[in-house]
Amino acid sequence: MGGTVVTGPRRAEDLDLGEVARSDTFEELFQAHKGYAYRLALLLCGGETATAEDAVSEAFAQVLPRWQAGVIDDFGAYIRRAVVNQIKRTLLRRGWQRRSEALLDLQPSYGPEDQVVRRQLLWGALRSLAPKQRAAVVLHYYEALPVEDVAHVMGTSVGTTKSHLSRGRDRLRELLGERP
Numbered sequence: 001m002g003g004t005v006v007t008g009p010r011r012a013e014d015l016d017l018g019e020v021a022r023s024d025t026f027e028e029l030f031q032a033h034k035g036y037a038y039r040l041a042l043l044l045c046g047g048e049t050a051t052a053e054d055a056v057s058e059a060f061a062q063v064l065p066r067w068q069a070g071v072i073d074d075f076g077a078y079i080r081r082a083v084v085n086q087i088k089r090t091l092l093r094r095g096w097q098r099r100s101e102a103l104l105d106l107q108p109s110y111g112p113e114d115q116v117v118r119r120q121l122l123w124g125a126l127r128s129l130a131p132k133q134r135a136a137v138v139l140h141y142y143e144a145l146p147v148e149d150v151a152h153v154m155g156t157s158v159g160t161t162k163s164h165l166s167r168g169r170d171r172l173r174e175l176l177g178e179r180p
Contacts, residue, residue: 026067029075030060036076037083043138044087046127055086062086081153084135091131125175133168136161 037059041052059082063072072078126134132154139150151161 026064029067033076033079034060037079040080040138040143041083041087043126043142044084044131044135045091046134047123051087051090055083055090059083059086077153081155084139084153085155088131088135121176122172125172128175129168129171132156133164133171136164137168137172140165 034056037056038052041055041059042049045051045055059079063075063079063082066072066078067075126137129137135154136150139145139153140147145153147161147165148158150165151158154161154164156164
């Protein structure tokens with residue numbers, strides 16, 4: 001994935017699951033899901049490409065024996081969960097709790113330069129969230145998963161997931177200088 005353009009569906013719901021479900025090689029499943037898995041990992045780790053690439057590689061390596069054993073019913077859900085878990089392990093192992101630099105106080109504008117700056121500010125704000133808050137926010141708002149599905153992917157209760165979402169939203173508002 002390093003240095004190459006990742007193609008494939010942008011979101012989980014864009015996958016042609018009927019076609020993927022009929023595939024009989026792991027390579028076909030890998031090709032069908034690698035782009036989505038990489039984008040998810042990239043969002044979860046705050047844009048660090050090397051970390052995202054490593055997490056996706058590890059996730060697919062961990063899923064392979066389970067796929068070979070025939071215990072995976074929904075490959076997309078399984079790889080999504082594996083990517084989330086791998087990112088969590090990576091960040092915990094690293095002790096990663098970096099805070100983003102001070103955010104600029106921007107006046108609302110619609111120019112392309114401001115959009116780039118705002119995107120960079122959002123990346124910084126996402127990076128500063130606790131890993132579980134970041135995972136909940138990305139899965140719910142970017143991946144458009146219902147709270148129940150986010151809870152399943154994260155391995156937490158619905159109430160805990162709602163708490164992570166609420167705290168993540170509050171922290172993002174604080175960091176981005178937005179009012180509730």
